[in-house]
């Protein structure tokens with residue numbers, strides 16, 4: 308092994324080919340590059356209000372205990388989740404972000420012989436966790452930017468072990484009806500695990516965006532479908548992305564399997580304390596949902612004024628169709644101190660994904676977009 312490039316051939320085949328997840332550009336990085344003071348970041352679907360007061364107080368209170376390992380069972384957070392969602396504690400798996408749950412599912416259930424089905428334009432983590440374990444991804448063409456559930460069903464074979472569905476989907480914001488989702492889950496073979504990724508659940512439910520249908524809670528399906536895993540997160544509506552905490556809800560059996568492969572202390576003590584407090588902060592959640600609804604209106608009106616189309620979104624971001632290549636517009640926005648998300652890696656080269664910010668941030672973005680469109 309004298310040549311360093313040979314080290315790559317030692318990695319397992321999936322990892323050799325793996326293209327890592329590309330996160331939104333950090334604020335500090337752009338500040339360093341441009342020497343700008345004011346940066347508006349609307350790139351990672353973070354809560355523009357920040358964390359709530361109760362979460363911050365819980366973090367403060369937990370600081371003196373930092374020399375101790377966290378509670379590896381997440382007792383208090385699980386108790387609070389179990390009460391809130393009327394599930395048994397044994398049905399909950401805590402993750403270092405819900406991303407970790409997606410990865411645990413892949414590690415626990417996939418082998419290189421098996422197949423995973425997900426949609427075109429679906430969340431970028433699904434292909435990554437699939438490939439990392441050497442399983443085969445079956446990518447089903449999207450329908451109107453969203454999941455084509457019938458086409459996905461048709462791709463199920465004896466080799467299928469896992470289906471990922473994001474509802475609403477990131478980066479498109481499309482929402483499937485609960486009725487169509489349950490119809491899909493109910494006909495899945497028992498040997499196929501379905502991950503229903505509800506990272507934006509709170510926006511749909513608390514805001515009434517999904518209408519009457521959205522009041523059908525997918526958690527009620529867990530009793531009927533032992534192969535269902537619902538994932539949710541504290542990173543979006545709860546404003547705690549930096550702490551990395553999310554969870555899976557499933558049958559106790561699946562939770563037991565996932566808990567076998569997770570690290571014993573995968574959630575740090577500040578994250579556990581803050582997440583529990585956030586669940587009890589209805590006021591902050593309501594403000595967050597409200598700012599989002601107003602911002603969505605502001606942005607889509609702005610798009611209309613600029614003659615642009617967008618994809619109707621049930622989440623805290625919106626996919627705008629520029630009708631020209633997105634990358635140069637993304638770059639032009641960066642030069643004006645505005646970070647959004649290019650989505651060419653999602654096969655959407657003429658779109659940008661914009662997270663909903665505060666009224667002032669949205670205004671800065673719309674002005675910068677107007678100026679950028681005129682000049683690229």
Ligand SMILES: *Cc1c(COP(=O)(O)O)cnc(C)c1O
Nearest residue numbers: 404405406430477506540542553
């Ligand atoms: C943001 C997001 C997640 C998870 O984020 P975590 O911070 O890891 O909880 C999962 N799925 C989708 C679709 C997302 O957009």
